[in-house]
Structure formats: structure tokens, C-alpha cells
Amino acid sequence: MSAIAAKPGANAGSFQPIPSVIAIVIAIVLVAAAYFLGSSGILAGGAMFVLQTLCLIILGAALIAFGVHFVPVGGAPAAMGQAPGIATGVAMLATGAGLAGLFGGAWAAELGLGVALASGAIGGALMMAITCLMVNISYVFGMGIPAASGKVEKDPITGDLQAAYKSQGTEGHGLPFISYVGGVIGGLFGGLGGTLIYIELLNFYNAGLPALGFVGAADINMLSVGLAGIFAIGMFLVIAVLSAYNITGTIEGPHDPKFKRFPRAIVAAILASAVCGLVAMLVVALF
């Protein structure tokens, strides 16, 4: 069958069990490899510590992938008021929120895991709450356009009718309240996941760097923070871009039919984060 004859849209977004099982099996093999490296002493901290670190990195990545699907992104059509959502790219907006969360989480890291994770989640949600508000202010007071969804008849939260508020020839515009709430939840999950990855890597590097021998005691924390920050940001981008591919362009938020595609992105995030997490941990391996 030629590429033209194939119908890529027929099963776009549907969950595909066989590739998903293969992805999960590869991820399990990578986790097992990390366990082996920990038990053999190549990775510092012991087998269980290595296992816990990698598993929590994978959990953080899954949270990010799930969170990206909540963020209402309209891309170029939203910039012309032709579609609802925020007028920028999925990956970049989600990453912006996630990194703002990571900033807060890293700042609170010394106060304990619970505070750091909560602070990271709130940081991401706060960034999205302000951005989404300014988007609506821009539409309403700058352009005189009310918010309207193109995917649902009624806003699932407020019950507001949507169809009559869509201007002619468009699929809706602005951010109806459900999309606003979706944006905040997306920032919450993004900040939480990003901070979890950062803290796990920070603890791992703090345990692993002294064993390398060539890093002075005074520099260990600075180097750990730098390495954990770079890898956390890098992994955030990987997961956000994977999720953006799953969304394919635009999404209105949790009420959009595309939202149901999230399990596929989570599977992809599990595999990608297992690879990236293992590579990040091998930076301090004792070969």
C-alpha cells in the first residue's frame, strides 16, 4: 500500500497494545539493568536506591506527559481567533510552566520532599493561571471577543452554552473556563513531575559524586544542582515534545476528544524517561 493510499487518520490517537507492551518491556529491561548496575557497585548508593531513583524519575515523566494533555493550546489558528486555546506551541507552553515549577521546587528542595514537590506544582500552576488570565484579558479587552469552545456544547464546569458565542467561520476562540482550569491542572502536573525528576537526580548525584574522587567536597552540591537541573530540563523537553506529537497540533483541554490519547503518551514517556534517566545516572558511574 502506498503512503497516499494508507489512511493515517483512521486510527490516529488510538491506543496500540502491541507497541505499548514492547515499550513497557524495554523500560522494564532498562530498570533491571539499573538495578544490576546498582547491585554491582557501578552506580553508587546500592541497588534499591538506584531502583527507587529511576522508578521515581519515570513516575515524574508520566506525570509530565499526563499534564501536557490538560494544557489548552491553539497554536497559529488561536493567534487569529480561529480556534480556542493559547496561541503558542504545546511543548513550549507546557515546558515554560514546568520549568517555572522546577524553579520553585528547586528553591524549596532543602525543606524536604513534600514541600519541594508541592512548591514545584504550585509554581507551574501559578504560571499557567497568570498566562491563561492574560490570554482571556487580551481577547476580551483587546479584541472584543468572548471565549467559546468549539468541541463541546456546554462548558462542563460552568454549564455555559458555547455555540452561540462562536463567531462565524471559526471553531471558537479564547479560553472557556474548562480550558482555564485545564491549563492550571496541566501546570500543576508539569511542575510536580519536573520537580520530582530534579530532586531524585539531585539526591542521586549527591550520593554518587563523592565516590568519583575528583570532585572537592565544597563543589559537590553546586555540581549536583547543575547536573540535576540540566538533566531535569532536558527530560522535561523530551517528554513535552513526545506528548505534543501525541496531541498533533492543538487541544482545548480535558474536554477535548484528543485528551483521551494520554495513555499512549504516558507509555512513550515511561520508555523515554527510562532511557534518559539511566543515561543521566550513568554520568556518575564508576567504570
Added chain:
Amino acid sequence: MQEIIIGIGVTALAGALAAVAGAAEDTESNIGSQGDPNSQVQLAPQMGYTHRIYNKAVSGEPPAYTLWVTLACGVAWAFLMLGVNAILAIIFGTVLATFVQGVYATTAYLGRTASLSKFGQPVFIDVVKSVTTVTMAHAFVAIFATVTVCYLMMTVIGHPFALPLLGIVWGLALGAAGSATGNPYYGKERQYQNQKFGAGVPISASGNIVRYAEAGQRSSIDNGFFTAKFGGPASGLCFGLIVFFELWRTIIFEDYLAGWGAVIVGALVIIIFMIIDRYVEVWARKNYGPYAVEA
């Protein structure tokens, strides 16, 4: 107490600098046509509408600003390590990043516009000469203000991230906030100024952007002049509020409830913004009314 007062002062200063950065970022991206509305600038010649609008969107605003701010932060950090005065170090970093932005803008305009030659779109050398420097000037302001915010976070506030890492975080957030808030105003309100006010652009009008001004053809610099009246300040307010509340909630309330104070205050601020958003949404529905009779 003194520490908290200094913290409040730095928070206010960082918020103000971020507001300047956001406004300059959005104006720069609109003059250079780098946001999502650039899809129409690229599409217009393909629909038979040749124009003199600048066209440098080879990447989105967030990654572009991540590159420039991080570059400036990295160079500034290197100079700081050499013992150079902080303001001078930040200026050195910003100047280098601005030159990179200029090279990026020039090559992007030439490349993107040349790719439209088969549709009859000329490459205007006078546009390169007149517009590139204006985008560079705005980029300088945006980058300088953001690097200064990062420097304040690293030194006075004591965030554990190094300056280049803060550059990645806040460069990306700057681009994300600026493009999210400013793009619709540039796209809907300026590129499609000939369409009805108070309604989205019909999909059938895609590509038919406004190409003529009061006298002659429209210049991209006029686009910056137009969007600086609303899109720019709105983007500045957005980025300024993000930086301000992120710092304010932590500096003032982190000492309460073993760190949970900052989390609770952050959650309260989110709820307040949510209520304001709902009010704005309802206000628009009541005052503007539906486009058609409600079913």
C-alpha cells in the same frame, strides 16, 4: 527583618524588570513577525498577496529566547567568574546574545523569504537593513532585563541554580508568556485589521493579511508601533506577574509552617486569578452578547 525587606525590594525590582522584558519581547517578536501569526505572513504570497512584512520565524519565541537569554547568562557568568563588575558582565553577555539574534534574524528573513520566490515574493534588502536593527534593539532590552532578573535571583535571593540554568528557565518562560499573550493581538488585531472587530478571523480569509498602510506598503516597524499599545504591555504584565508572585510567595511566606506557607499562599493566589478569569469571561458574555440566538 532586614533580609525580608531586601527580599521584598528585590522581588519588586525583579517583577518590574520582568514587565519591561515581556513588553520588549512581544514588540520584538511582532516587528520580526516571529510568533504563530507568522504562518499568515508565510502563507500570504502563496495566496497571491506579496508583502513587505519581516519574516524570521524559523523557531518559536520560547526556544529562541531560551537560546539568547542562556547565551547572555553564560557569557555574563564567565565574566563574573573573572571578577568583572556585574553590570558590565551582564552588558557583555547581552551584547553578544543580541548579535547572535541579529545573525539569526537576518539569515531567517533571507532564508524564509527566498523560499517564497516561486510565488513572486521579492527579498527586500532595505527591509533587512531597516527592520533587523530595530528587532535587535528590542531584543537587547528584553535579554538585558531577563538576565538582570536571573542575576538578582542567583545572588541576592540565593536560588541554588547557576546563572545559565536560570537563563534557560526564565528565557523559556519569557518566550512562552510573551507568545501566549501577545500573539493573538498581533495576529487577529493587526495582520487582519481589515476584518470585523469583535470576532475571530474566518478561516476562509486566511492569508489575506493587510499589506498597505496610509501611504505605501505596510512596514513591520508599524506593527511594533501598533502592538506596543496593548499586546506588549499585556505580555509585560503577564511575565512581570509570573516573576513577582513566584518570588513574593516564597520570600515572604516560606518561613511559615515549615515551608508550606508559600505553597498555601501560592494556591490562594491561583484561586484569586481563577475568580478574576471567570469574572472576565462572564463580563464578556454579558456585555458583548452571543453572535447568534442561543439555542
